[in-house]
Amino acid sequence: MEQIIKKRTVYWCRRQLDAAKKRQRKSRPEFKPGFDSDQCIRVTAPAVLSFSNNSAATIEFFDKLKQGVFTNRTFKVRGKIYRKRLSIELKGIERISLPCAVILSAELKRWSSHIGQVPSLQDFVKCSDRVKSLLIDLGTLSHLGISKKSYKRDRQLKSEEQITLLPLTSANWQNAKKIYKLNEQLHEVFSKFSAKHFHHRAMLEATNNVIDHAYDESLPLKYAGQPGKQWYATGSYDPSKKALRFFVYDQGAGIPSSLLNKPDWRRALEDVLGSLFGVQHDADIIEAAFEIGRSRTGLAERGKGLRDIRNVLDQTGSGYLRIISGKGDYLETADHVVQKRSHGSHIGGTLVEWSLPVSALSGEKT
Amino acid sequence: MHYPVRKLEMTTISIAKDFSRYPAGRYTSKGHFSGERFRKEYILPVLNDDRELTIIMDGTVGYGSSFLEEAFGGLIREGFELEYLKEKLKLVAEDADFEIYPDEAWEYILEAEARQAN
Numbered sequence: 341m342e343q344i345i346k347k348r349t350v351y352w353c354r355r356q357l358d359a360a361k362k363r364q365r366k367s368r369p370e371f372k373p374g375f376d377s378d379q380c381i382r383v384t385a386p387a388v389l390s391f392s393n394n395s396a397a398t399i400e401f402f403d404k405l406k407q408g409v410f411t412n413r414t415f416k417v418r419g420k421i422y423r424k425r426l427s428i429e430l431k432g433i434e435r436i437s438l439p440c441a442v443i444l445s446a447e448l449k450r451w452s453s454h455i456g457q458v459p460s461l462q463d464f465v466k467c468s469d470r471v472k473s474l475l476i477d478l479g480t481l482s483h484l485g486i487s488k489k490s491y492k493r494d495r496q497l498k499s500e501e502q503i504t505l506l507p508l509t510s511a512n513w514q515n516a517k518k519i520y521k522l523n524e525q526l527h528e529v530f531s532k533f534s535a536k537h538f539h540h541r542a543m544l545e546a547t548n549n550v551i552d553h554a555y556d557e558s559l560p561l562k563y564a565g566q567p568g569k570q571w572y573a574t575g576s577y578d579p580s581k582k583a584l585r586f587f588v589y590d591q592g593a594g595i596p597s598s599l600l601n602k603p604d605w606r607r608a609l610e611d612v613l614g615s616l617f618g619v620q621h622d623a624d625i626i627e628a629a630f631e632i633g634r635s636r637t638g639l640a641e642r643g644k645g646l647r648d649i650r651n652v653l654d655q656t657g658s659g660y661l662r663i664i665s666g667k668g669d670y671l672e673t674a675d676h677v678v679q680k681r682s683h684g685s686h687i688g689g690t691l692v693e694w695s696l697p698v699s700a701l702s703g704e705k706t
Numbered sequence: 707m708h709y710p711v712r713k714l715e716m717t718t719i720s721i722a723k724d725f726s727r728y729p730a731g732r733y734t735s736k737g738h739f740s741g742e743r744f745r746k747e748y749i750l751p752v753l754n755d756d757r758e759l760t761i762i763m764d765g766t767v768g769y770g771s772s773f774l775e776e777a778f779g780g781l782i783r784e785g786f787e788l789e790y791l792k793e794k795l796k797l798v799a800e801d802a803d804f805e806i807y808p809d810e811a812w813e814y815i816l817e818a819e820a821r822q823a824n
Contacts, residue, residue: 514731514740520767537768537803544730544770551736552772644771 379415380425381408382462389444390437391664391683398440399685402447406562406688409451426459431466436474438505438576439664439691442587445478445508446572450591452483454568461486478574479507503578504529510572514551519543522575526584530577532702533584538648538655539694539701545645546588546692547571554592554690559601561593562688582698583659591689594666596625608632622668623680630672649692656700665690716758719748722765729766732776741776745784749777753786753794763799763807771810778811779818788819 383404386397405428413424428448436444451459464472464486475481506525509518522543523535550571555561572589592598599605612628633646653661653674662671666686671679721729725744731737734746752759763769781791797808 514737516728516730516739516767516770520728540768541770544768545772548731548770548772552732644775648771 379422380427381413382427382429383408384429385433387432387434388436389433389440390435391439391669391687392437393435395669395683396685399683399687402443402688403685405447409447427462428459429462430471431463431468433468433471436468436471438474438503438585439587439662439693441471441474441478441505442508442572442574442589443687443689443691445475445480446510446589446591448480449483449508449510449572450568450570459484473502474505477505477507503576503580505576506574508572508574510570511547512551512568512570514544514548516540516544519547519573522573526575526577530579530584530698530702532698533577534702536655536701538651539586542649542652542694543573543586543588545648547573549595549645549649550588550590550592550690553598554590554594556593556598556601559593559597561591562686577698584696584698584701586694586696588692589689594622594668594686594690595629595663596622596666596668599625599629605629605632621680621682622666623670623682624668626663626665626668626670627678627680652694652696656696658700659694659696662693662695663690664693716760717752718760718762719752720762720765722762724748727766729773730770732772741773741778741780744773744777745780749781749795750784753781753791756794758794758796760796760798763797763811764801764804769807769810771814774807774811775814775818779814782815782818782822788815791815 383401385401386394388394389398389401391398408426413426414421415424416422448459461467461484464481506522506529509522511518519540520535523533523540527533527535554571555569568591570590573587575584575586577584593601599609609625609628609632612631613624629646630650633643633650650661650672653659653672656674658674660671660673662669664670664683664687667683669681669683719725721744725748726739729739729741729744731740732742734740734743749759749761778797781795782788797811799805799808
């Protein structure tokens, strides 16, 4: 009898203790990382986000963003491990170039699709209308779960002067359908646009190069172990400048590194550039690669793709092609004027941009 | 007297209708409608059977050089001889936008032949 009473007492005590613990847990809300510096990594965009006008600060911003995402950011509270929040402040941006909007959107898309934690855009409503407009167009906010209510068009511009960017499309395999659909979407925005075979082909080969070469496992990536080995593509229509622009972006090793990694290409580049010893300029390597693609058909693979990418300029006789890859920034116009520059740091991938007057891909005259 | 039956059947394949409107890329591991897949699943079974093959190139959204090189240049790497391909393979395109592709595909075959000769 005594034993039964003892057992029941122990059982009652345990239940009371469990109930007390439950009450305590309820009264103390579950811990969530806040925005203090020890629980949050804050990345602030510079006032000018542009590779042409503020390259160092722009690359630094993208670097910090990737460092925040891809480096270990755990901390312990009450014995439990949490991940630091990552907060991006874009409200300070006064000017943003289209290539930077594309790269920012691609980074956020990769982040939300592969890291699984949605980043917080601090004070997004306070961002300039252009930033909001471009990110909305690219579909970035829908990835981040931000409602469209906060979206306002640039009030200083009439609707016919607004730049329209198409939603960023991406894939991790060679997908001609997505490129085709992108061109169809552009046709919906600007009905006079009609995709030509050479243009489809240029975009297709740019994405093929990404899948075949940019993420080659033997190449060192700027941020090791990064997920989402994809290409991203979009297009834009600027009615005020009567220009169409197309972009293909990847987060790979860059064209110069991947070419130098292939013995036959290395030899061919050495022939064109002399000894590669002392060549610091990635833009020189990109230029030499185009030269090789133009003149030599004996090289397997890559040369033909580069020729197709450049062929748009020959076919249209207008516009320009710009490739920002590694540290190199290469721009060539249809009349063969080349501008090259070197950035202080690797941009963390490759951006190919074609800019064409609307007359090049429609019947309209500029 | 019994004569062996010689297969004289000619096969026609439309890339757009029988394979895909969206052909792209070189290798099957990197794309569903690659040149490698088209060569292995559509061209090789016919040529290995010693039949003539006509390939209609119209109707797709276009071709990248990597698809064409792998699909057609790859035939030389598979061991077919140029003369045999000239005899058995016919590439056609009626649409003006597609006229360049048969010639380009043959260029890749000739290039692959030249590379192999070296």
